[in-house]
Amino acid sequence: MSNRPDPATVAATMQQVRDKAPLVHCLTNIVVANVTANGLLAVGASPAMVENADESAAFAEVAGAVLVNLGTLSRERAEAMRAAASSAAGAGTPWVLDPVAVGALGHRTSLAADLLAHRPDVVRGNPAEVLGLAGAGGAGRGVDSTVGPEAALEAATAIARSTGGVVAVSGAVDRVTDGDTVVDVPTGDPMLTRVTGTGCLLGGLVAACLGAGASPLDAAVAATVALTVAAEEALPGTRGPGSFAVALIDELARLDAATIARRLAAR
Secondary structure, three states, X not given: OOEOOOHHHHHHHHHHHHHHOOEEEEEOOOOOHHHHHHHHHHHOOEEEOOOOXXXXXXXXXXXOEEEEEOOOOXXXXXXXXXXXXXXXXXXXXXXXXXXXXXXXXXXXXHHHHHHHOOOOOEEXXXXXXXXXXXXXXXXXXXXXXXXXXXXXXHHHHHHHHHHOOEEEEXXXXXXXXXXXXXXXXXXXXXXXXXXXXXHHHHHHHHHHHHHOOOOHHHHHHHHHHHHHHHHHHHOOOOOOHHHHHHHHHHHHHHOOHHHHHHHHHOO
16 A cells, blocks of 8 residues: 655655755766756755766765766766765765666666665666666666556565665656555656656755655655656746746745645645
8 A cells, every 4th residue: 555745744854955955966967967956956955966986985975965876877987886885885875876777778787786785775766777676677768668667666665675775666656665665656747758857856856855864765755746746836837848947946946835735635
């Protein structure tokens, strides 16, 4: 049986981000770095795009949280990711793994398996990526998934139980699990799939919530609700993906408890 997000907990978590302004160490991809940085700034977090192998381990020790996103890999980025994940795990810094296109390509699938051994607090991906990370293959085309989140729930549960963390699976209804509890997030709009980087931004938002002190489950649920509610708020009056992308950042900055409660109650 699935649970629904608690509006008060979501609002409190997002307020914590504004109050504490956590430093989020982002090792992300070149396609989405600007979107991720602006989205984090909009919710009150402080992004830092430190992705070189010489600095990533040291920075992971002092950051509030770390995001590792496998989108555009290079040898140096892979080395930096391994160093940051190991350092975060050793220092007790919460971190998020976004296994972009894992299951579709062998090199990144092997890298993701290495990173998973450092027990990320949250894994965030689409169903194909979660299935690939669990070793069950995947049904994807690069970053796109051709299966729904319900198909990946068993794999997500297994990963969560193995790492002791949380897995968030994106879809028309996002599903978040800690291996026992499942929370369904019903908010959102298909326009999110027509703008580059919204899923990657979600990984950053999860890291911001972790960095502000939220538990992995609360962080993953709150970040998912924040992004999807902001999308619903952004859609009216926009003309297409371009204006929607700008409005999405604006609505993340405007997000408040009343809006969260109203949108969740409507679903």
